[in-house]
Amino acid sequence: xxxxxxxxxFYTSCETVFRPDLQGKPVVVVSxxxxxxxxxxxxxxxLGIKMGAPYFKIKAELQRQQVAVFSSxxxxxxxxxxxxxxxxxxxxxxxxxxxxxxxFLNVSGVSRCLSLETFGHQIRxxxxxxxxxxxxxxxxxxxxLAKVANYAAKRWRKTGGVVDLSDSExxxxxxxxxxxxxxxxxxxxxxxxxxxxxxxxxxxxxESPTWIIRKHFSxxxxxxxxxxxxxxxxEPEEFAPTKQHIxxxxxxxxxISTYEEMHQAVCAYAERAAEKLRKEKQFCCVISVxxxxxxxxANEVFYDPQASGRLAVPSNxxxxxxxxxxxxxxxxxxxxxxxxxxGVMLSDFYSLGVAQLNLFDxxxxxxxxxxxxxxxxxxxxxxxxxxxxxxxxxxxxWAMKRxxxxxxxxxxxxxxxxxx
DNA sequence: TCTGGGGTCCTAGGACCC
DNA sequence: TCTGGGGTCCTAGGACCC
Numbered sequence: 520x521x522x523x524x525x526x527x528x529f530y531t532s533c534e535t536v537f538r539p540d541l542q543g544k545p546v547v548v549v550s551x552x553x554x555x556x557x558x559x560x561x562x563x564x565x566l567g568i569k570m571g572a573p574y575f576k577i578k579a580e581l582q583r584q585q586v587a588v589f590s591s592x593x594x595x596x597x598x599x600x601x602x603x604x605x606x607x608x609x610x611x612x613x614x615x616x617x618x619x620x621x622x623f624l625n626v627s628g629v630s631r632c633l634s635l636e637t638f639g640h641q642i643r644x645x646x647x648x649x650x651x652x653x654x655x656x657x658x659x660x661x662x663x664l665a666k667v668a669n670y671a672a673k674r675w676r677k678t679g680g681v682v683d684l685s686d687s688e689x690x691x692x693x694x695x696x697x698x699x700x701x702x703x704x705x706x707x708x709x710x711x712x713x714x715x716x717x718x719x720x721x722x723x724x725x726e727s728p729t730w731i732i733r734k735h736f737s738x739x740x741x742x743x744x745x746x747x748x749x750x751x752x753x754e755p756e757e758f759a760p761t762k763q764h765i766x767x768x769x770x771x772x773x774x775i776s777t778y779e780e781m782h783q784a785v786c787a788y789a790e791r792a793a794e795k796l797r798k799e800k801q802f803c804c805v806i807s808v809x810x811x812x813x814x815x816x817a818n819e820v821f822y823d824p825q826a827s828g829r830l831a832v833p834s835n836x837x838x839x840x841x842x843x844x845x846x847x848x849x850x851x852x853x854x855x856x857x858x859x860x861x862g863v864m865l866s867d868f869y870s871l872g873v874a875q876l877n878l879f880d881x882x883x884x885x886x887x888x889x890x891x892x893x894x895x896x897x898x899x900x901x902x903x904x905x906x907x908x909x910x911x912x913x914x915x916x917w918a919m920k921r922x923x924x925x926x927x928x929x930x931x932x933x934x935x936x937x938x939x
Numbered sequence: 940t941c942t943g944g945g946g947t948c949c950t951a952g953g954a955c956c957c
Numbered sequence: 958t959c960t961g962g963g964g965t966c967c968t969a970g971g972a973c974c975c
Contacts, residue, residue, distance in 0.1 A: 529975095550943035557943070575941040591943080618946095618975045706973050737949055739973080766945065773940085815942060862944090919943095 520685060521755070522624040523657045523665040524607060524642060527673065529620035530558035533599045534589050536651040537928045537936055545586040549574045552770045552919040553590055590921035598929045599650060606649045610642055615756050623662060625755045639681030659684040662753045663746035666703040667694070667721060687749060694722035694747070704743040709736065721747060761868065762799055767792040768862025771917040775858045780917050781810065782845060786910030788863040789844040793837040796865055797892055802833035803865040806840055808847040810861035824851035833869040836888040840865070841910060
């Protein structure tokens with residue numbers, strides 16, 4: 520039995536926890552670079568503000584409606600997320616963190632002690648008390664059904680934020696009320712196709728013959744259908760699987776047209792990617808770099824090249840990653856464009872000890888690499904950027920825009936809230 | 940002027956092997 | 958008239974998730 524717990528309007532809720540004056544008011548959070556809307560409070564949703572709307576297009580309207588706007592403050596969200604997950608870990612037998620604001624709990628066996636619904640309310644109360652955040656809880660025998668239950672818990676007030684779908688009769692009543700595009704794993708394209716086949720709600724999807732699904736779609740949707748019927752296809756995951764790729768990419772605060780600036784950005788992203796790689800305790804062989812101009816600029820040529828390079832020996836040393844990344848950049852750089860974004864991707868990972876050394880390898884791993892990287896990571900641990908490689912520059916005129924950033928309430932001493 | 944940043948999995952098609 | 962049968966690996970692209 521699974522419980523899916525997720526925080527209501529996570530990013531905006533994080534902001535209002537520290538701004539009680541904004542509770543009950545329309546609040547939104549915009550993406551990196553103050554690009555588009557990525558989180559809305561219930562009041563903002565009620566005003567009809569759309570998810571993903573470009574901020575610059577609706578700025579005037581937001582002002583008129585007196586909507587509070589915040590730049591993304593990931594340091595804050597990550598910290599509150601961690602607190603939520605720790606709280607869940609105290610109550611539940613097993614917690615699988617699924618995203619920054621969601622976790623699947625394995626609640627098998629709980630019903631022997633107390634009703635699952637009661638358990639759901641205990642979770643809500645505890646998280647609210649510890650973090651000031653409100654969660655929804657959906658309980659069911661499969662992950663997909665737990666998602667459906669969670670949707671219902673949010674959608675209908677009278678549920679009190681907890682829905683238990685362990686009873687199959689209750690599922691038969693609820694599933695027809697759930698539009699097919701709200702089902703986990705059914706996105707825009709698939710829901711459109713399903714609707715053309717006359718499948719409009721979750722019950723109709725659950726009752727579709729498997730061969731029809733396989734004829735028109737892939738095994739992924741077949742699994743979804745089985746899960747909706749109550750047949751578990753997705754296991755609880757005890758350990759987070761190791762990543763296949765690590766990507767660091769950003770849009771720039773303004774368009775870049777000089778090689779120097781691009782070189783700095785690629786160095787900075789390579790450095791950050793290497794840091795993530797070390798955090799995963801992995802080593803990589805392949806480093807790719809991409810950059811692109813705006814796809815929205817109608818009268819400019821769209822240019823989005825990509826190049827990659829390979830290390831002979833797997834490494835997670837920032838110096839190796841930067842060397843290959845800048846080398847790849849040199850192969851794709853072209854003057855005369857206004858670039859809006861770039862990124863560095865790492866792939867082909869190896870764990871410590873399993874790397875295959877090249878028989879004729881003349882590059883031996885760098886001496887003391889491990890120790891040096893450890894020192895750097897430790898220095899940068901609290902508040903990024905204590906030490907860095909020269910390549911990424913000091914000024915960083917291209918750095919992303921975050922003009923409405925809230926304080927680091929829980930991650931920075933100087934920003935601690937003061938009670939007067 | 941101005942449109943995020945991460946990830947996953949699956950499939951099809953091509954190159955290549957015997 | 959007519960050209961096997963079975964694989965693997967890689968890549969690009971498409972779908973989805975948050």
